[in-house]
Amino acid sequence: MANNKQVTQITSMDQDFAQWYTDVCTKAELVDYSGVKGFFVMRPYGYAIWENIMNWLDGEFKKTGHENVSMPMFIPESLLQKEKDHVEGFAPECAWVTVGGSEELPERLCVRPTSETLFCDHWKNILHSWRDLPMKYNQWCSVVRWEKTTRPFLRGREFLWQEGHTLHATEAEAREETLQMLEIYARCYEELLAMPVIRGNKTDKEKFAGAENTYTIECMMHDHKALQSATSHYFGDGFTRAFDITFQDRNNQAVYPHQTSWGFTTRSIGGLIMTHGDDRGLVLPPRVAPTQVVVLPIAAHKPGVTEAAEKLVERLKAIGLRVKGDFSDNSPGWKYAEYEMKGVPLRLEIGPRDLENGQAVAVRRDNQEKVFIPLAELENAVPALLETVQQALFDKAKANLDSHTWPAQTVEEVKAKAMDGFVKTMWCGDAACEEKMKEAAGVSSRCIPFAQENLGDTCPCCGRPAKHMIIWGVAY
RNA sequence: CGGGGUGUAGCGCAGUUGGUAGCGCGCUUGGUUCGGGACCAAGAGGCCGGGUGUUCAAGUCACCUCACUCCGACCA
Numbered sequence: 058m059a060n061n062k063q064v065t066q067i068t069s070m071d072q073d074f075a076q077w078y079t080d081v082c083t084k085a086e087l088v089d090y091s092g093v094k095g096f097f098v099m100r101p102y103g104y105a106i107w108e109n110i111m112n113w114l115d116g117e118f119k120k121t122g123h124e125n126v127s128m129p130m131f132i133p134e135s136l137l138q139k140e141k142d143h144v145e146g147f148a149p150e151c152a153w154v155t156v157g158g159s160e161e162l163p164e165r166l167c168v169r170p171t172s173e174t175l176f177c178d179h180w181k182n183i184l185h186s187w188r189d190l191p192m193k194y195n196q197w198c199s200v201v202r203w204e205k206t207t208r209p210f211l212r213g214r215e216f217l218w219q220e221g222h223t224l225h226a227t228e229a230e231a232r233e234e235t236l237q238m239l240e241i242y243a244r245c246y247e248e249l250l251a252m253p254v255i256r257g258n259k260t261d262k263e264k265f266a267g268a269e270n271t272y273t274i275e276c277m278m279h280d281h282k283a284l285q286s287a288t289s290h291y292f293g294d295g296f297t298r299a300f301d302i303t304f305q306d307r308n309n310q311a312v313y314p315h316q317t318s319w320g321f322t323t324r325s326i327g328g329l330i331m332t333h334g335d336d337r338g339l340v341l342p343p344r345v346a347p348t349q350v351v352v353l354p355i356a357a358h359k360p361g362v363t364e365a366a367e368k369l370v371e372r373l374k375a376i377g378l379r380v381k382g383d384f385s386d387n388s389p390g391w392k393y394a395e396y397e398m399k400g401v402p403l404r405l406e407i408g409p410r411d412l413e414n415g416q417a418v419a420v421r422r423d424n425q426e427k428v429f430i431p432l433a434e435l436e437n438a439v440p441a442l443l444e445t446v447q448q449a450l451f452d453k454a455k456a457n458l459d460s461h462t463w464p465a466q467t468v469e470e471v472k473a474k475a476m477d478g479f480v481k482t483m484w485c486g487d488a489a490c491e492e493k494m495k496e497a498a499g500v501s502s503r504c505i506p507f508a509q510e511n512l513g514d515t516c517p518c519c520g521r522p523a524k525h526m527i528i529w530g531v532a533y
Numbered sequence: 534c535g536g537g538g539u540g541u542a543g544c545g546c547a548g549u550u551g552g553u554a555g556c557g558c559g560c561u562u563g564g565u566u567c568g569g570g571a572c573c574a575a576g577a578g579g580c581c582g583g584g585u586g587u588u589c590a591a592g593u594c595a596c597c598u599c600a601c602u603c604c605g606a607c608c609a
Contacts, residue, residue, distance in 0.1 A: 066545095066570095075603065090601070150608070171609095204608065205534070216609070285609065322609050356567050390569040408568055418568080 067398075069336050074280045081330055082209040085339040085399050095207035095214030099323070102399065105347035106326055107217065111197065113249050114219060114321060117241045123193040123221060128175045130198075131166035136174045140299040143173065146266020150202045152214075168201040173267065173292075173318055176222040177300040187226055187306050190314060191234070195221040210327030211284075211533050218322035224314040226306070228293070231315035232270075235291040238319040239272045242287035250325065251342035251451040252276050252332050253458050254286060255479075255528065257504030262488050265318075269293040275503045275528070277458045278331040281478040283503050283530035286328055289319035327533075332454050333423075339400030340422055342450050343443040350439060351396045352382040355389055355408030366407050369417060369435065373405075376436050378443075397422060402446045403439070405430075423449055462528075467517050471529055472498035479503065479530045483523030485516035493518045500529035 067080035082088050087103030099107065115125070131154060138144045151167040169175065180192065199217045207213050221238060225231040239256060246252040254274040264271035268290040276286045294313035297303070303311040333340040343349050350373055354366035363384065370382040381401075383392055389406075396404055406418040417435070419428045423446050430438045461478025465471045471480045475498050484490065484505075491502050494517075505525045516523050 073603095079602080092600085094601075146608095200609090202608070205606085206603090206608095208602095212608075218609075288609075320609070324609050354567095358567075386567085388567055388569085388571050390567090390571080392570085394570045406568070410568075 067336070067338060070279065070334075077334075077336075078327075078331060079209065081334055081339050081398075087326070087330075087339075088209045093214075095204060095212075097209050097213055099217075102347060103326065106329070106341070106345055107323055109345045109347065110245065110249065110321075110325060111219070114241070114245055115195075115197075117245070118195050118219075118221065121193075121237060121241070123195045123223075126194045126196050127198070128169075128172050128179070128196055130169055132169055132172075132174055133164050133166055135164060136178055137167050139174060139177075140267050140296050143267035143296070147171065147202075150204065152201045152203050169198075170200055170202045171318075171320070172196065172198075172200075172220055173222065173296060173316075174300075176318075177296050177302060177316075180224060180297075181300055181302045184224065184302055184304050184314070187304055187312075189304060190224060190226045191230065192224040193221075193234075194223065195219055208327070210323055210330070212324075216322050216324065218320050221317070221319045223317045224297070224302075225317070226304070226312070226314060228315050231293075231317050232291055235270070235272060235289045235317045235319070238317070239274065239287070239289040242289065242319070242321055243274050245321070246274060246276065246286060246325070246328075247451065249342070249344050250329050250332075251344075251447055251454060252286070252328060253451065253455040255458075255504060255506055256508075257506040257528070259288070259504060260488070260491055260502045260527070262491055263502055265290045267292065267295060269295065273504050275479075275530070276328050276332065277454075277461060277479060277530075278328065278533070279334065279457065280331070281457075281461045281476075283479065283532040284324070284328045284331070285503070285532060286325060287319070287321045290317060292316040292318070331533075333450050334400070337394075338398035340450070341400035341402055343402040343447045346400065346402050347379060348381045348396075348399075348401050349378050349443055350380040350403045350405055351392075351401045352380060352405045352407070353389060353392050354382075354384060355406050355411075357384065357386075359409045361412055362408060365412055369405060369407060369432075372435055373439060376440065378439065403443060405439070421446055423453075464512050465517065466513060468494065468497050471500060471517065475500045475529070475531060479528050481506075481510070481512065481526055481528050482517050483511075483513050483515065484525050484527040485519055485521045486524040487516070487519065487521075490516055490518035494529060498529065499531065501532055503528045503530045503532065 067084055068076040070077045086100050089098040091098050147170045151170055154166040155162055197219045199215050201215045204212050204214055223234050243254050243256050246254045254276055256274050259271035259273050270291040272289045274286045276284045278284055294315055296316055297313040303313055306312045352366050352369045354362045357363045366382055370380055373380040402422050404420045411417055415432050416429045419430050463474040463480050465480050465482050474480045495501055505527050509526050512526055
């Protein structure tokens with residue numbers, strides 16, 4: 058019954074969403090704080106989520122013809138400085154190495170904040186002919202950006218990601234690549250993480266340092282704030298000119314290739330937590346959950362119970378599910394709370410009463426709904442239930458996004474709704490109006506959605522003719 | 534980088550007008566339990582974040598410093 062010895066109790070979302078978030082991160086054993094600010098330990102349970110994401114994405118990268126590589130961790134200062142916009146964007150948040158062993162280095166080295174310059178430096182050496190193109194590379198690694206404030210997953214001074222870097226003979230092919238990879242990211246969020254996304258363009262103000270176009274997918278968290286969830290960039294030939302990378306085309310002309318890059322980070326796990334979690338803790342969609350089903354014997358000492366539970370684990374493993382049996386001597390109530398905290402999508406209980414009835418009890422994490430599953434139907438019923446949970450989580454998140462996206466005609470209307478979700482307005486395309494909106498309404502531009510709507514003819518900031526519909530929001 | 538908060542056992546905390554450190558949970562061992570965070574018994578576990586000062590005496594007072602955290606400005 059009611060018991061106050063709940064050391065793993067977490068702060069409620071409504072009371073303090075930020076505290077709730079950090080509680081979940083630590084109590085669900087996803088991360089631990091390290092001795093250095095902004096650097097986090099990803100514990101096995103958190104890393105297992107990342108591994109599932111990596112496996113899914115890496116499979117898509119391979120299907121679309123990309124190869125994995127590994128680049129150096131350090132960038133000589135002179136290399137970083139070759140592309141002007143790029144340095145300006147990243148230099149302020151670089152960590153620098155100035156000493157090797159006991160020797161002062163002749164040139165200081167930046168710990169990579171992103172690897173465009175390294176790829177370019179390498180490509181300069183190996184690209185010769187149009188026959189060498191396209192070059193479609195990816196690397197899984199961590200990067201360092203010296204952020205001022207840090208939070209687990211959402212913002213660390215080091216974070217894990219993949220960064221794809223490609224070179225193409227033509228602009229059209231490079232642009233196609235950029236959009237193709239954005240679409241893979243969008244599908245990863247929607248299909249794997251059960252998070253609906255908005256695909257769109259970043260404004261010039263918000264685009265990546267050195268990019269010609271930045272495409273983004275934006276997600277809405279449970280508290281209605283925005284999370285920039287992945288980006289894909291088209292560079293044109295800006296970097297390849299700066300690094301003097303050319304190839305001989307079919308006409309024996311030296312030509313600058315067109316470049317892209319795209320990245321997906323462990324921030325996605327933060328988004329996952331803030332999209333689906335509740336006051337009991339983490340809620341994981343079955344497709345990414347390290348453990349999809351936890352099997353609990355009830356009154357395990359009674360004849361046949363433990364054996365029956367073990368049999369359930371074996372049968373579910375045999376059909377490829379990630380399943381765990383908890384045969385520890387903790388009480389059932391303790392186990393319920395524990396696996397709810399860790400967001401395991403489905404709990405299967407089997408006890409003496411179930412043995413009599415030839416069934417198991419399944420309890421969904423997302424809505425606590427209880428379902429009796431005849432043991433004979435286990436192999437069909439459990440995967441079906443997991444798919445139901447996956448879909449229900451997506452639907453719930455989609456409903457949150459849809460019901461908290463507001464059209465607006467004036468700056469005042471934007472301001473009124475700014476703390477309550479996304480606001481969509483028309484926009485003239487002028488950066489001055491974007492800045493004005495930020496000052497007046499406290500929102501940043503999230504993206505210019507690919508799916509445009511016509512909400513009017515004029516920009517709410519300046520009254521001039523509008524060019525696009527744009528989405529505003531308060532972002533993490 | 535500005536503003537606030539917190540540092541005492543693994544976690545959460547108490548510690549009076551300064552007097553030489555305690556509680557709950559967790560952990561270990563044994564036993565009883567088991568359908569919503571069980572119970573009993575016996576144990577282990579501390580450079581009180583660090584430094585300097587005041588004092589016969591500092592977890593406690595003063596100053597400094599470090600770390601973490603939250604809120605802003607900057608960013609995936």
